[in-house]
Amino acid sequence: MWRMSTSAGARHTGSRLEISNLSKKFGGFTAVDDLTFTVEPGRVTGFLGPNGAGKTTTLRMLLGLVNPTSGSATIGGRRYRDLDNPLGTVGAALEATNFHPGRSGRNHLRVMAAAAGLPNSRVDELLDLVGIPAAAKKRAGGYSMGMRQRLGLAAALLGDPEVLILDEPANGLDPEGIRWLRGFLTHLAGEGRTVLVSSHMLTEVQQTADEVVIIANGRMVRSGTVAELQGTPRAFVRTSDPDTLVGALRVADVTAETTEGGLLVETDDLRVVGDVALRAGLPIWELTRKAADLEQLFFDLTDGTNRNYTGAPAGDPGGPAPAERDAITGQEGANL
Amino acid sequence: MINAVKSELRKFFTTRLWWGMAIGIFVAAALFAALFALSYTSEGMGGAGGPGGMEGGEVQIANSVYTSGLGIGYLLLLTIGVMQIGSEYRHKTITGTFLSTPRRVQAIGAKIIALLVLGAVYGLISLVGSVAVGAPILAMNDFSPFPDIEVLRSLALALLALGLWALIGFGVGVLIPNQVAALLVGIGFAWIVEPLLGFGLSFWEFGREHLVKYFPSQATNAMVDTVTMAGPNAPENLSWWAAALVLLAWAAVLAGLGALRATRQDVA
Numbered sequence: 001m002w003r004m005s006t007s008a009g010a011r012h013t014g015s016r017l018e019i020s021n022l023s024k025k026f027g028g029f030t031a032v033d034d035l036t037f038t039v040e041p042g043r044v045t046g047f048l049g050p051n052g053a054g055k056t057t058t059l060r061m062l063l064g065l066v067n068p069t070s071g072s073a074t075i076g077g078r079r080y081r082d083l084d085n086p087l088g089t090v091g092a093a094l095e096a097t098n099f100h101p102g103r104s105g106r107n108h109l110r111v112m113a114a115a116a117g118l119p120n121s122r123v124d125e126l127l128d129l130v131g132i133p134a135a136a137k138k139r140a141g142g143y144s145m146g147m148r149q150r151l152g153l154a155a156a157l158l159g160d161p162e163v164l165i166l167d168e169p170a171n172g173l174d175p176e177g178i179r180w181l182r183g184f185l186t187h188l189a190g191e192g193r194t195v196l197v198s199s200h201m202l203t204e205v206q207q208t209a210d211e212v213v214i215i216a217n218g219r220m221v222r223s224g225t226v227a228e229l230q231g232t233p234r235a236f237v238r239t240s241d242p243d244t245l246v247g248a249l250r251v252a253d254v255t256a257e258t259t260e261g262g263l264l265v266e267t268d269d270l271r272v273v274g275d276v277a278l279r280a281g282l283p284i285w286e287l288t289r290k291a292a293d294l295e296q297l298f299f300d301l302t303d304g305t306n307r308n309y310t311g312a313p314a315g316d317p318g319g320p321a322p323a324e325r326d327a328i329t330g331q332e333g334a335n336l
Numbered sequence: 337m338i339n340a341v342k343s344e345l346r347k348f349f350t351t352r353l354w355w356g357m358a359i360g361i362f363v364a365a366a367l368f369a370a371l372f373a374l375s376y377t378s379e380g381m382g383g384a385g386g387p388g389g390m391e392g393g394e395v396q397i398a399n400s401v402y403t404s405g406l407g408i409g410y411l412l413l414l415t416i417g418v419m420q421i422g423s424e425y426r427h428k429t430i431t432g433t434f435l436s437t438p439r440r441v442q443a444i445g446a447k448i449i450a451l452l453v454l455g456a457v458y459g460l461i462s463l464v465g466s467v468a469v470g471a472p473i474l475a476m477n478d479f480s481p482f483p484d485i486e487v488l489r490s491l492a493l494a495l496l497a498l499g500l501w502a503l504i505g506f507g508v509g510v511l512i513p514n515q516v517a518a519l520l521v522g523i524g525f526a527w528i529v530e531p532l533l534g535f536g537l538s539f540w541e542f543g544r545e546h547l548v549k550y551f552p553s554q555a556t557n558a559m560v561d562t563v564t565m566a567g568p569n570a571p572e573n574l575s576w577w578a579a580a581l582v583l584l585a586w587a588a589v590l591a592g593l594g595a596l597r598a599t600r601q602d603v604a
Contacts, residue, residue: 057604064438065431065603081438092435098428100351107350108432115343115436155432 014041014162014194015076015089017062022071024057024218031057033218034071039196039211041162044189046209046226047198050302054218055198056094059167063092075163087116087159093152094167101141105132105151108140109158116159126154131180145172153181163194170204182208202229202298216302230292235273238262238286248280249273262286340437340446341453344420347429348454353419357412361458364412365405365465372404373470376563377477392563394483399490400562401470402463406494409462410501410556414522416458417451417505421598422515430603440599448591451506455499462498463491490560493580497556500587504552507590510598526553549574555582 017039024032032054039045049055060066062073064080075083075090083089099108109123127133130150135143143151149172156164164185170178185208189195199205202212206226213223222229239245242258249256249265254272256265265273270287277284348354376397392400424430437443471481482488505522512518530553537543548554557564558579574582 060602060604063435065434067600067602081440083438086438087436094431095428098431100423100427100429102351102353103347104350107346108429111343111347111350112432112436114346115339115433117339 012041012162012192014192016040017073017075017163017194017196018077019058019062019073020071022058022061022073023069024054024061024066025069031218032061032068035215035218035220036071037213037220037223039194039213041194042189042192043210044185044195044197044205044208046202046205046212047196047215048202048205048212048298049198049200049215049221051200053200053215053302055200055215056167057218058215059092059094059165059196059198062165063090063094085116085159087112087118087161089159089161090163090165091156091159091161092165092167093149093156093169094165095152099140099143099148099151102139104138105136105140105143105147105154108151109136109155112155112158118158122158126157129157130154146174146177149173149177149181153184161193163196164188165196167198168200169197170199201295203295206294214298214301221301226294229297230294232266233268233289233291235265235267235270236262236286236288236290237265237273237277237284239277239282239284241282244280245277245282248276248282252276264290337442337446340442341449343433343436344446344450345453348416348420348450353416357416357458358461361405361409361412361462362465364408365462366469368404368408369401369466369470370473373401373473373477376400377474377479394480395486396561396563397479398470398474398481398483398487399560401474402466402487402491403494403560403562404470405462405466406497406556406560407553409458409494409498410553411523411527413455413458413498413502414505414508414526415519416454417502417507418509418515418518418522419505420447420451420502421506421509421594422513422518425509425513426515434603441595444595444598447506448503448595451502452499455497455502456495459495459498463494467491486561489576493559493576496580497559497583500583501552501556503587503591507587507592507594510594511590530554549579550582552583552586555579555586559583 019038020036022032022035023030035054035058047055047059057066058073061068062075062080072079080086080090099105103111106123106127109126110120112118113120113123124133127136130153132147132150132154135147136151140148140151149169153166153169156166166185169181173181185195185197189210197205197209202214205212209226211223211225212229214221236259237245238261242263245263246256246258249263252272254265254267254276256263258264267273268289270289273287274284421430424433433443434440437446474481508522509515509518512521530551534548534551534554537548549558555574556579558573559576561576564573573579
């Protein structure tokens with residue numbers, strides 16, 4: 001369905017998003033703290049952080065909904081409020097709950113279309129595109145979470161924008177919907193648009209995002225490509241005499257360390273490990289490439305600093321339940 | 337700006353509120369017009385200074401009949417004004433509004449224009465109801481249904497009055513972001529507190545002469561130049577144009593404070 005082009009297949013010149021030294025204080029609470037990063041066109045950028053890290057506040061400042069305490073956030077060099085054609089420049093889906101329950105989804109889009117000077121026919125095009133043309137004629141109060149997400153996405157795409165900003169778009173989508181969304185986002189970025197997707201789970205966006213920006217407590221923790229984040233994969237090998245293999249590898253200029261049940265070797269070339277073991281006359285029981293555990297990495301990067309949880313018992317393995325709605329966790333294989 | 341106003345009007349006409357309000361305002365106007373027309377034309381109410389403690393000529397009687405539904409009408413427009421912003425806060429659709437029209441002055445200006453338009457639309461619905469019912473009753477009882485061009489002035493001012501009440505509602509709706517609280521405070525004040533306060537103050541000479549006439553409901557009635565209470569404690573009324581200015585001032589202050597706040601606030 002998403003192959004239906006949103007804009008007759010035109011190539012887009014997406015705009016660069018620039019967040020520089022952005023801060024927001026709510027009273028004595030610093031929600032966003034001197035944040036600086038850029039988002040490039042033609043790629044999907046994941047904007048990550050635990051619940052309460054300041055993602056939504058940052059996006060709202062970028063969209064002119066929240067006034068920054070200091071710093072700036074611009075789209076193609078201009079503030080959102082200064083854009084001549086806001087819906088034609090930026091499409092945003094912030095929360096899947098922002099609909100009047102008594103208004104149909106179609107009329108919701110028509111209200112927006114009127115403000116942007118777009119014809120009603122554009123509304124029906126979008127409803128076809130996101131796959132809810134019939135259901136959208138009913139009042140929004142009865143919509144499922146998945147329908148709300150699709151309606152939100154239709155609203156974001158209404159003006160055929162250069163930039164897409166989506167806040168937790170996978171929440172409430174079933175695995176099929178998430179797969180659809182993943183393809184859709186990649187397709188949109190492929191058209192040259194700028195796509196920024198927030199999420200509170202790194203693993204959720206790792207298949208889609210080209211770049212990631214990770215924040216915690218309103219501060220930048222790490223940014224780069226997913227591959228950079230994972231680092232060079234290492235080889236894991238199990239053999240009969242690990243210490244002998246470490247020595248043999250050292251001779252071959254490869255460092256290795258023993259770990260539970262085997263060795264972790266600092267190379268992603270499995271052949272090197274196999275050849276060395278053969279020369280040393282050691283049997284190989286297992287030899288695999290081992291990437292960094294992104295979930296663990298994300299947890300390490302953002303852990304122990306979550307302001308929302310202060311006061312909770314330390315070391316609680318499950319951790320307190322996140323305050324935000326959180327439909328995606330626990331859905332194995334439902335990654336974005 | 338035209339697009340933003342169109343969007344606001346579409347927002348209003350795409351929920352069920354609008355026709356419920358339309359029916360309410362039409363029925364109220366027709367019923368009150370019938371009631372007033374019958375009571376004024378009944379015995380003993382022949383013209384100015386008649387018994388029953390009322391004063392007013394044929395013009396005032398016609399005005400009273402045609403605008404008798406105004407008391408319900410402005411409460412409904414107050415409600416519409418509160419809800420045009422209050423439901424946006426409640427359902428968080430204000431985010432979409434400011435995303436579509438990010439220049440806040442423009443977005444709020446569009447709301448204000450749309451509410452004035454709605455005031456006029458509902459005013460017309462109300463007048464259709466009251467004139468259709470009131471004029472035949474007046475005519476049947478040998479009262480002139482349109483004694484003077486002044487009646488038309490009152491009808492036109494009734495449309496303005498409803499628009500201004502919608503703006504008062506808008507101001508209340510922004511200043512009290514909880515929609516239910518805003519409705520209770522707005523309607524409670526206009527419907528209960530103000531009449532009681534006016535009644536209380538009418539026993540105090542200064543209050544009677546200098547305060548009560550500036551109350552929004554009192555000014556609304558003076559604007560359309562209706563039959564008034566007679567008697568020693570009756571509050572003085574402003575002339576129609578002064579009353580219009582007073583109501584305009586109420587609307588300007590409340591909607592102005594609301595606009596000031598709405599253009600600056602964070603939408604989180």
